Amino acid sequence: MNIQFESAGVSFGARVALEPLTLAISGKRIGVIGLNGSGKTTFARLINGLTKPTSGRVMVNGRDTADEKTVVADVGFIFQSPQNQIILPIVKDDIAFGLKRRGLSKGEIEARVEGVLARFGAEALADRRAHELSGGELQVAALCSVLATGPGILILDEPTNQLDLKNRALVERIIAGLPESAIVITHDLELIGGFERVLLFHQGRLAADAPAAEAIARYREIAA
Numbered sequence: 001m002n003i004q005f006e007s008a009g010v011s012f013g014a015r016v017a018l019e020p021l022t023l024a025i026s027g028k029r030i031g032v033i034g035l036n037g038s039g040k041t042t043f044a045r046l047i048n049g050l051t052k053p054t055s056g057r058v059m060v061n062g063r064d065t066a067d068e069k070t071v072v073a074d075v076g077f078i079f080q081s082p083q084n085q086i087i088l089p090i091v092k093d094d095i096a097f098g099l100k101r102r103g104l105s106k107g108e109i110e111a112r113v114e115g116v117l118a119r120f121g122a123e124a125l126a127d128r129r130a131h132e133l134s135g136g137e138l139q140v141a142a143l144c145s146v147l148a149t150g151p152g153i154l155i156l157d158e159p160t161n162q163l164d165l166k167n168r169a170l171v172e173r174i175i176a177g178l179p180e181s182a183i184v185i186t187h188d189l190e191l192i193g194g195f196e197r198v199l200l201f202h203q204g205r206l207a208a209d210a211p212a213a214e215a216i217a218r219y220r221e222i223a224a
């Protein structure tokens, strides 16, 4: 992944969600931490074009995120509540949905749906109803729907929120094993504890850009 923030900032009227930020991001794993309202989600939404900068620009793999059509394919976003991500009632139909929109053939779609479920050993979820899934199963289903379309960059917003210990461990293992680049926004400090690069936001500003231990120590000072 190659993400460039070029004086990119976001204001909502008089409220500054993110001060203009200049930053280059590459590598496999990036953690994003900070108190509630510090600008983490705004930062992430800038990367996939869901939020447009009100100043500066954000480039993803050489393309301006203002050009939504091209960037969306590069960046998969797993929302804070995966139940809001799954649109269709049956898991395999939901995974296929994003692929149909990309104009793939029926055979190709079936192969991709099977392949992505097999990747997580989640074949049994194919015919399940999304609203009957557990929190961990929902995370896996949402991941499958997003990963099936082949984004090179994945943004996970609070992926362990509200999960029990078993499902939290599952999600931690999945993140560790992803071949895609992943940006993980979280209050779960253990989840990003091993990351080489963690961005700490505070009051709309980047307060630390450092290995996990250093960024977490700074976060604890801010939160105290």
Ligand SMILES: Nc1ncnc2c1ncn2[C@@H]1O[C@H](COP(=O)(O)OP(=O)(O)OP(=O)(O)O)[C@@H](O)[C@H]1O
Pocket (backbone or CB within 6 Å): 012, 015, 016, 017, 018, 034, 035, 036, 037, 038, 039, 040, 041, 042, 043
């Ligand atoms: N659409 C919006 N309209 C107005 N203000 C907004 C909007 N989106 C975000 N904000 C404000 O911008 C600031 C940063 O919000 P953001 O969601 O990026 O924080 P966050 O660090 O992700 O918080 P949390 O951990 O609670 O999810 C907050 O003050 C928030 O209220």
